[in-house]
Amino acid sequence: MKLLLAINTSAGTGHDPALGREMAQTLRHRLGEKHPVQLGWGCGHREIRWHASEFARQNKHDSVIIAGGGGGTLRAVIEGVGDSAGTGKLPAANQLRIGALRMGSGNVIARQLGVAQNPREGVEELAAQLLAKITTHCCVIGCDANNHPATLYGATLGGFGLFGRVPKCLETYHENRPRFHRFSAGLLGIEQLTNVEYGLCLAGLCARAAVNPKRLDTVEVRQ
Structure with a gap:
């Protein structure tokens, strides 16, 4: 091996x-x-x-x-x-x-x-x-x-539409605020922080899409 x-x-x-x-x-x-x-x-x-x-x-x-x-x-x-x-x-x-x-x-x-x-x-x-x-x-x-x-x-899982945008949004956010990310991870624990960030980010994207529906993507899935 x-x-x-x-x-x-x-x-x-x-x-x-x-x-x-x-x-x-x-x-x-x-x-x-x-x-x-x-x-x-x-x-x-x-x-x-x-x-x-x-x-x-x-x-x-x-x-x-x-x-x-x-x-x-x-x-x-x-x-x-x-x-x-x-x-x-x-x-x-x-x-x-x-x-x-x-x-x-x-x-x-x-x-x-x-x-x-x-x-x-x-x-x-x-x-x-x-x-x-x-x-x-x-x-x-x-x-x-x-x-x-x-x-x-x-x-195991994949994301489409607004949910699919979350990882990239958080990646950009962490790159722009590395010290705050490390501080928050030390305070809450990295996995707990991620759960909070995913929820807040997705809620923010949904709110923006509700105000301006043109922000929504059209996704077609074929098997």
Whole structure:
């Protein structure tokens, strides 16, 4: 088994490289020398997607990618794996498995799977599950959009219309007010803060659309 720990340094309120090195060492210690662990850094989803794609392309059997970030980082890993396949089909479970840590803002899937909030504890849990060969199935959504040349992948859920605009709005807001974001996350906790921000942002977008309905998008979904 070969493993990639892909850490998104910009996920949540940011992560120190020392934490990634510590978690990679934990994996090496728990899994043993027979299972090499590679550490990949990325500042943003595009770099994580590239790391995942290259790793999946070079390791087509019994490989593992752990997403060190939030839901966006997990999606970037899935998109990278999709890029490596090149056939429109994702690898089977005996070829590649994906794990998720709670290192981002939402961490929806990792929370639902019961992964520890502390990433140091979470990586210990994932190592134990890998050794015990414990896996679970999650839904991966593939969407072809008329304004995007490649298939868009998502894990478990996807947003359209006003709800689909929320992540980008919050990303811009956090980039413009990084200190306030870190302060608020420290006060409320990053996941609780995200729930509050999503609700407020969506309410604001709905209010603006009610005043000016022309702001609403027309979305057509075909299966």
